[in-house]
Amino acid sequence: MSGPRLVRLPEHIVEIVSDAGEGAQKAAIAFAQLCAKAGNGLWTVEIIPSEIQPPPHTTGSASGNRIRLAERSRVTNVGNLANVVVAFNEMALLSRLEAGSLADDVLVLIDDQWATHDNERYQRSYREVLDKFRARGATIIEVPMDKETLRHVEDAERGKNMFAVGLLCALYSKDLNVLQDIIRGIFEKKAPEVIAAAVKLAGAGYQYGIANFEECFEIQAVPTDVSKVAMNGNTALALGAVSAGFELCSMYPITPATSASHALSEIFEDFGGFVHQAEDEIAAIGVALGASYAGKTALTITSGPGMALKTEFQGLAVMTETPLVIINVQRGGPSTGLPTKIEQSDLLHAIYGAPGDAPKVVMAPSTIEECFYILSIARRIAEEFRMLVIVLSDANLATGQQLFDRPDVSQTPQRPPLDLSPVQLGALPYDWDPTTGLSQRLIPGQPGGMGVTTSLNHDRDGKACYDSERNQRGHSMRSRKLAALQKTMQPPSVHGAPEGDLLLVGWGSTRGAIEEAVDVAREEGLAVSSLNIQFLSPLPPGLHDIFSGFRQIITVELNYSDDWDDPLITKENRRYGQLAWMLRAATLVDIDCYAKVPGRPYMPVEIFNEIKRILGAQPRVKSPAETLLATGE
Amino acid sequence: MSTIADLCVIESGGVEAHSIDDYESEKPRWCKGCGDHGVLAALQRVLRKNNLEPEEVVSVSGIGCSSRLPHYLNTYGFHGIHGRALPIATGVRLSRPELPVIVIMGDGDCFSIGGNHWLHAIRYNINAVVLVLDNEVYALTKMQVSPTTPDGWKTKTTPRGTYLQPMNPLSVVMGMTNVSFLAQSATWLPAHLDQTIEKAWNHHGLSFVRILQRCPVFMPTAFGDGGLNFPVTFLENEDGIPVHPLLLKRGETQAHNHRDINEAQRVAVSVDPAPMGLLYQNPDIPAYEEIRWSRQDRPDHPTFLKRLDAAIDRYTVS
Numbered sequence: 001m002s003g004p005r006l007v008r009l010p011e012h013i014v015e016i017v018s019d020a021g022e023g024a025q026k027a028a029i030a031f032a033q034l035c036a037k038a039g040n041g042l043w044t045v046e047i048i049p050s051e052i053q054p055p056p057h058t059t060g061s062a063s064g065n066r067i068r069l070a071e072r073s074r075v076t077n078v079g080n081l082a083n084v085v086v087a088f089n090e091m092a093l094l095s096r097l098e099a100g101s102l103a104d105d106v107l108v109l110i111d112d113q114w115a116t117h118d119n120e121r122y123q124r125s126y127r128e129v130l131d132k133f134r135a136r137g138a139t140i141i142e143v144p145m146d147k148e149t150l151r152h153v154e155d156a157e158r159g160k161n162m163f164a165v166g167l168l169c170a171l172y173s174k175d176l177n178v179l180q181d182i183i184r185g186i187f188e189k190k191a192p193e194v195i196a197a198a199v200k201l202a203g204a205g206y207q208y209g210i211a212n213f214e215e216c217f218e219i220q221a222v223p224t225d226v227s228k229v230a231m232n233g234n235t236a237l238a239l240g241a242v243s244a245g246f247e248l249c250s251m252y253p254i255t256p257a258t259s260a261s262h263a264l265s266e267i268f269e270d271f272g273g274f275v276h277q278a279e280d281e282i283a284a285i286g287v288a289l290g291a292s293y294a295g296k297t298a299l300t301i302t303s304g305p306g307m308a309l310k311t312e313f314q315g316l317a318v319m320t321e322t323p324l325v326i327i328n329v330q331r332g333g334p335s336t337g338l339p340t341k342i343e344q345s346d347l348l349h350a351i352y353g354a355p356g357d358a359p360k361v362v363m364a365p366s367t368i369e370e371c372f373y374i375l376s377i378a379r380r381i382a383e384e385f386r387m388l389v390i391v392l393s394d395a396n397l398a399t400g401q402q403l404f405d406r407p408d409v410s411q412t413p414q415r416p417p418l419d420l421s422p423v424q425l426g427a428l429p430y431d432w433d434p435t436t437g438l439s440q441r442l443i444p445g446q447p448g449g450m451g452v453t454t455s456l457n458h459d460r461d462g463k464a465c466y467d468s469e470r471n472q473r474g475h476s477m478r479s480r481k482l483a484a485l486q487k488t489m490q491p492p493s494v495h496g497a498p499e500g501d502l503l504l505v506g507w508g509s510t511r512g513a514i515e516e517a518v519d520v521a522r523e524e525g526l527a528v529s530s531l532n533i534q535f536l537s538p539l540p541p542g543l544h545d546i547f548s549g550f551r552q553i554i555t556v557e558l559n560y561s562d563d564w565d566d567p568l569i570t571k572e573n574r575r576y577g578q579l580a581w582m583l584r585a586a587t588l589v590d591i592d593c594y595a596k597v598p599g600r601p602y603m604p605v606e607i608f609n610e611i612k613r614i615l616g617a618q619p620r621v622k623s624p625a626e627t628l629l630a631t632g633e
Numbered sequence: 634m635s636t637i638a639d640l641c642v643i644e645s646g647g648v649e650a651h652s653i654d655d656y657e658s659e660k661p662r663w664c665k666g667c668g669d670h671g672v673l674a675a676l677q678r679v680l681r682k683n684n685l686e687p688e689e690v691v692s693v694s695g696i697g698c699s700s701r702l703p704h705y706l707n708t709y710g711f712h713g714i715h716g717r718a719l720p721i722a723t724g725v726r727l728s729r730p731e732l733p734v735i736v737i738m739g740d741g742d743c744f745s746i747g748g749n750h751w752l753h754a755i756r757y758n759i760n761a762v763v764l765v766l767d768n769e770v771y772a773l774t775k776m777q778v779s780p781t782t783p784d785g786w787k788t789k790t791t792p793r794g795t796y797l798q799p800m801n802p803l804s805v806v807m808g809m810t811n812v813s814f815l816a817q818s819a820t821w822l823p824a825h826l827d828q829t830i831e832k833a834w835n836h837h838g839l840s841f842v843r844i845l846q847r848c849p850v851f852m853p854t855a856f857g858d859g860g861l862n863f864p865v866t867f868l869e870n871e872d873g874i875p876v877h878p879l880l881l882k883r884g885e886t887q888a889h890n891h892r893d894i895n896e897a898q899r900v901a902v903s904v905d906p907a908p909m910g911l912l913y914q915n916p917d918i919p920a921y922e923e924i925r926w927s928r929q930d931r932p933d934h935p936t937f938l939k940r941l942d943a944a945i946d947r948y949t950v951s
Contacts, residue, residue, distance in 0.1 A: 036950035224951075231948040239944060248728055267944050272931040274727060279753035283720040286713075286750075290724020293711055294691070294732065298724065316714050406949055409941045414934040444709035444725070444732055447688045452658070452703045452710035455696070463659065464704065 004209075004216040006173065011070035012219060013079045015096055016164065018088035019056045020049050020063040023161030026186065027086075028065030030165045030202075033182045034174050035067065036230040036403050039221030041075040043068045043512070044232075044401040045601065047096075048340045057122065059095035066101065069172075071222055073403060076367060076512025078396070080605045082106060084171070086164050088145070089114060089122075090129035097133070099600070104137045109167060111160070112142035141213070143167065148204055153197050162198045166205020173218045176206045227406040233397030236371035237327060238263035241299060242271050243407070244376040245415040246325075248298040250276040250287040255339045256395040257303045257329035272415075281309035285326070289313055292322050293453065295418045295443040297383055299325040299375070304333045304346050307353070314388055315354040318478060320453050321430065321441065323382035323389075325375065330394040330508075332599050341599035342395040344508055345559040347578040350390045351537045357475055359482045361385070362537040364392040366511035369404035370534075371397055385481045386441055392536070394558075396509045396601045422447035429453065429462035430477070437480030482538045489535060491542025496522055496529030499549035501615055504530040505591070506556045507579055510602055514556050517607035528611050533579070539586055547589050552614060554592045555580040556607055561595035655687055656680045658707040668820030668846025669699050672766055675827045676706065676735065679834050691732050693722040695747060697739035698773045698848075699766035716747030719754040719763070726759045726922045733834075734761040741771045744780040744802055755809040755839060757921035762833045762840050765802070768848040769855050776851040783855070803912060806841050807894075807901040813838035813918040815897065816874065816911045819845040821860030822883065825867075825909065828874045837916050845907070868900065868910030876910070884909070 016031070018024035025046065032044050045066045054061040068079040081103035087093035087110045096102050114126035130140055145163055146156045153159040162183065169179045180199045187195045209216075231239075237260045241249060249268065251261045265275040278284035281302060288298035302310065307328045317324045330346045332338025350362045361381055365374045371393060378389040425448045431439045442449035456464040457471050465471075494503070495515050506514045511532040518530045531546060533539065547553055557577040562569045576584065577595025584591050594610045656677040663669045680690065690708035694700035696715035703710025709732075713721050722736045743751050743765045754763070770788060771777040778788040780800040787794055806815050814836045818829040826844065833840030847859035857863035860883070867876040868889035876886055884906055890896050897913035932940060 033950065039951055227949060228951045229945060229948040230950050235948065239941075239948075242944070243941060248724070250724065267940075269929045270932070270940050271937060272929060274925050274929065276723075276727060276925075278720065279749055282717065283723075283750055283753070286717045286720025287724040287727065290693070290711075290721035290726075291728035292724070293721065294725040294729040296728040298728070312714055313717065320711075403950070407945060409945065410938060412938060412941065414937075444691050444729065445688055447686070450658075450687050450707050450709055452712050454704070454712040455714055456712070 004213040006216055006218055008218050008220070010219070011068065011075075011079075012084060012172075012217060013066065013068045013082040014168065015047070015064060015066045015082045015085045015101065016168075017047060017062045017064035017085065017092040017096060018161065019061045019092065020052070020054055022063075022088050022157055024064035024088065024164070027161035027165040027168075028067060030179065030182050030186055031168050032065070032067050032230065032401055034169060034179050035069040035172075036228065037178055037182070038174060039073060039224060039228070040069040040071070040219055040403070041073040041221075042070070042230065042401065042403050043075045043078055045078050045396065046399040048399075050340055057089055057091050059091050059098060062092040062095035064092070069219055071219055073222060073224055073228065075402065077516060077604060078400070078513070078601045080603045084109070086168065087111070088160060088164070090126045093133070094129050106133070106138050108133055108138050108140045109143055109164075109171075110140065111145035113144070113146035115142065143208065143212075148208060149201060152201050152204060159197060159201045162201035163205035163208075166202040166207075167209045169202065170206045170209025171213060171216055173216050176203060179206075228403050229406045230401050230403045231368065232259075232399055232401045233365070233368045233371040233393055234260035234329065234399070235263045236368050237301070237375065237393065238267075240372040240375040242267065242273065243372070243409055243412055244379045245413070246299050246375070246379065247273045247296050247415070248276065248288065248291045249273070249301060250278055250284045250291070250298060251301045252278050252281045252284045252306060254281070254303045254306045256331055256398045257301045257306070257327065259398065260301050260327065260329065281306040282313065285310040285313040285324075289317055289322055289324055292317075292324050293320070293444070295445070297323045297325070297379055299327060301327040301329070303329050303331050304349075305336065307346060307349060311353050312355065314360065315356060315358045316455050317388040318354065318358040318360060319455050321386035321439070321478070322453075323386055323441075325378045325382050325389050325391065327391045327393060329398045330392060332597065338599045340395065342509070342558055342601055343597055343599070344392075344394060344510070344557050345578065345597070346392060347507070347536060347559070348581065350392055351582075357479070359387075359479045360537060361387050361389040361482070361485065361535070362392060363389065363535050364508040365397060366508055366532050366534065367404070368397055368400065368402035372407055381485065385438065385485055387481060392508060394509050418443060418445070420445045423449045428460045430458065430460045432460060432477040435480070436484035437477040438484060486538035486541060489538075489540045491546065492531055492533060492540050494529050494531055494546060497527065498529070498546070500527030500529050501551045502526075502528040502611060503547065503550035503553045504528065504556050504607070504611070505533065505553060505579065505583065506530065507533045507536060510556055510558060513602045513604045514607055516604040517611060520604065520608050521611045526611060526615055528615070536579070536582070539582070543583070544587050544589070547587060547591075552592070553589060554594055554614065555583065556602070556610075557593060557595040558597065558602065559595050560597050561593050650684055651681050651687075653677050653681055656707050658705050661701075661705045663698060663701070664850050666849035667698065668768065668844070669702065669766060671820040671823055671826065672699070672764065672844055672846070673702055673705055675823065675830050676702075678827055679830050680708070682831065683834060685733065689732060690735065691725050692735040692737060693718045693725065694737040695739070695742040696773070697742045697771070698768075699737055699739045700742060702737045716742055716745070717750065718742070719747060719750040722761055723754065723757060723759050723921075726761060727925060730760070730922045730926060734759075736761055736763040738763070738765050740765060740767040740769060740781045740802075741779045744800055752805075752809055755806060755841065756811045758811045758813050758838045758918050759922055760838055760920040762830070762842070764830070764833075764842050764844055766844050766846055767802070768846050768852060769799070770848050770852045772848045772851050786852075801902065801904055802843055803901040803908070804898070807898045807913060811918050812841075812913060813915045814840040815901070815913045816840070817843045817845070817907065817909055818874070819856070819860055819865075819909065820847070821856075822880060822909070824877055825874060825880060829910070832874055832911060836914060838918055838920055864906035865909045866906040868908055868912065870911065873911040874909075
């Protein structure tokens with residue numbers, strides 16, 4: 001028996017979609033683990049309906065995952081159009097076409113039960129959707145997923161996903177035994193017969209694939225000795241919080257931030273920590289602030305609307321110079337907006353969103369790996385500078401999974417005990433160093449340090465005062481700390497050459513897609529480079545020098561800007577992307593922006609097309625996704 | 634100070650007994666005749682009586698006239714933002730349960746803008762003394778209607794009289810799950826106030842005390858001209874707040890079992906005459922911070938690292 005033909009590939013993008021509740025997410029998790037265990041680099045993105053139980057068999061019900069897997073161990077973004085899609089029904093399949101996610105020549109594996117389904121409406125739409133895909137150049141493999149699953153379990157809904165992951169195991173020439181071990185792990189807490197059925201169904205899917213596929217793929221991982229982990233950004237933040245020595249996380253549930261608190265709640269009590277779910281967003285930051293005031297630097301985790309509710313407390317943290325860390329896992333806004341989807345629209349709010357002048361530190365991780373490490377840095381800055389530090393993550397980092405080097409935590413320093421040694425009676429609670437604005441904080445319990453910490457303007461002695469001189473001094477001391485921090489920072493490094501025709505500047509999770517687009521463009525001979533800015537407040541030194549090496553500079557951001565072609569828009573009234581707005585103000589350089597709100601991460605190809613358009617390399621070809629964006633779908 | 638007030642603090646002993654001066658900070662800047670002065674003095678007496686080290690106590694307040702109290706009390710203090718004293722206090726208790734916490738709020742602060750925190754703090758039952766200084770008006774912002782302003786009274790936002798019946802905070806507190814201590818007193822009854830705060834101090838859990846006090850500037854005639862013609866009934870129980878014979882000219886007494894939640898709820902809904910004393914006490918409800926600390930493991934550093942490694946191992950693929 002000859003078996004399927006083997007095709008070697010450097011990378012592929014696979015999507016698995018079902019109705020919500022049919023388990024495509026679980027199948028995808030198992031498949032991602034299978035790839036990770038084989039050493040494939042990967043980046044996954046959840047496909048989430050906004051409702052818990054949307055009407056089944058509709059495009060709105062599609063739930064699942066996109067998995068980009070590669071030979072190389074480092075994958076930094078979601079990639080371009082998907083090469084393979086496994087769909088449990090044709091509406092889930094159609095939803096991915098509508099989302100602009102699929103390549104024209106995509107390979108479709110679809111459950112064929114709808115071809116002969118009792119409901120004629122399903123039969124018809126199944127035929128129509130498949131015809132549409134064939135016309136675009138797709139290859140369709142109809143798989144009796146339901147029928148095959150029913151040979152092993154009574155309810156196909158409870159097992160089809162395992163059959164599907166077996167199919168993928170065969171399609172990508174992976175080791176079935178490893179997959180079955182992974183499945184045993186995933187269903188660890190279930191009854192033995194459930195586990196047995198899942199394992200058997202994966203085997204059945206695998207055998208079906210081997211027997212029926214004409215062609216299989218092989219994406220061989222580059223061998224490495226370095227131990228790897230695969231996790232999403234919210235989990236990385238949770239483990240990072242433990243590693244950074246936090247003892248209290250006070251939060252209120254909000255998508256897409258909450259799963260970080262779930263991960264932390266699972267383990268925090270074993271590490272001497274608490275997750276406190278407060279009665280509202282305001283109380284959540286209040287409890288964190290109270291804990292920090294009492295000497296134990298705390299953090300709070302939220303998303304845009306919660307961030308808005310926390311602004312008064314942010315001002316209080318700044319005014320009282322109480323160390324505090326806020327994680328904002330950004331989502332689409334304004335208002336409830338797109339709760340499950342990515343946007344980078346909270347940058348200006350993070351920096352300026354508090355009454356009065358309230359200088360804060362704002363930083364953004366650009367990869368899931370950075371999500372793990374960033375909280376140690378945030379905490380150190382918060383404590384040493386007595387400042388509020390805001391960490392801007394986003395929905396893309398939060399729910400995507402990435403493979404990265406396993407963090408070595410063996411050198412994690414021990415949490416120092418509280419220093420409650422006596423101070424001289426009358427010690428100043430804000431003994432500002434006039435150059436840096438820095439001062440040593442007094443902690444309740446320290447003999448001699450009694451006094452009130454007030455939200456009112458105050459001087460070095462902490463007492464309320466209302467005169468202009470001391471108001472000016474308080475403001476400049478709080479502001480000076482940002483300058484002092486900036487003086488400790490290195491200029492960011494440019495990806496690509498230090499000079500050229502175009503520099504793309506980004507922040508946060510767009511980094512991977514930007515750098516990939518830059519790499520492709522440079523291979524084509526285009527003089528383009530990119531820069532990722534991790535510190536948004538204070539901005540790092542050296543930006544003006546870096547910018548002077550390039551003829552044109554644009555920011556690439558996932559937030560709103562007016563298009564030059566939009567009605568009424570002129571140079572005078574155009575609203576820029578948020579980083580562009582800041583960089584223009586900070587450097588007086590005429591920086592443009594590519595800033596849109598697609599509710600999903602940028603694909604490298606979109607950025608690549610923008611590079612080409614700007615450099616006039618060739619007429620711009622819009623990606624299918626962009627065409628859809630333009631028509632407002 | 635009244636002689637009755639001194640009676641209840643006279644037996645403070647100890648080798649290194651503190652004096653009232655040790656708890657005094659800067660000179661209070663409240664208006665002459667404001668009840669806040671009396672609450673401050675009562676608090677200082679309780680701290681002295683219990684011989685607390687000033688550095689071991691944390692007072693937390695919101696915004697309003699009464700919320701300036703931490704400025705005048707020589708302990709650690711946090712004068713925060715409007716309505717949010719209770720979350721800050723909860724944070725202090727969660728992270729440093731060894732520090733006694735006093736929370737000072739006004740009626741607008743606690744019952745209105747901080748209402749949500751008020752309800753939930755009672756349910757958390759953190760171990761803290763929570764004093765609401767209720768003058769039935771927003772005074773710092775110069776006379777707007779508060780949730781407890783009497784029906785029909787004129788304020789600057791209700792110049793033709795208020796539109797609604799005042800809220801009864803006592804019945805709200807008695808309606809909350811986990812309520813463990815509720816008392817009411819007034820600044821024109823200094824000895825009673827001292828005893829009430831002392832009782833609250835010694836309660837394990839959230840001791841909620843509503844203190845009636847007249848604002849001499851914006852509501853001078855409130856509470857029957859500051860207590861002169863204000864009908865009260867003193868709740869009497871041998872474990873409750875003692876009712877000194879001198880108080881009897883202010884009102885009748887009424888036998889009350891503050892361990893009986895139904896009886897307490899009945900008393901809490903009655904407003905005329907206003908019940909004074911201990912309405913309810915249940916010392917057996919665990920404090921939130923103690924529940925949390927009891928379920929938490931505090932590993933030594935090598936164990937911490939081992940567990941962190943194990944947590945990361947769950948995500949290790951190769």
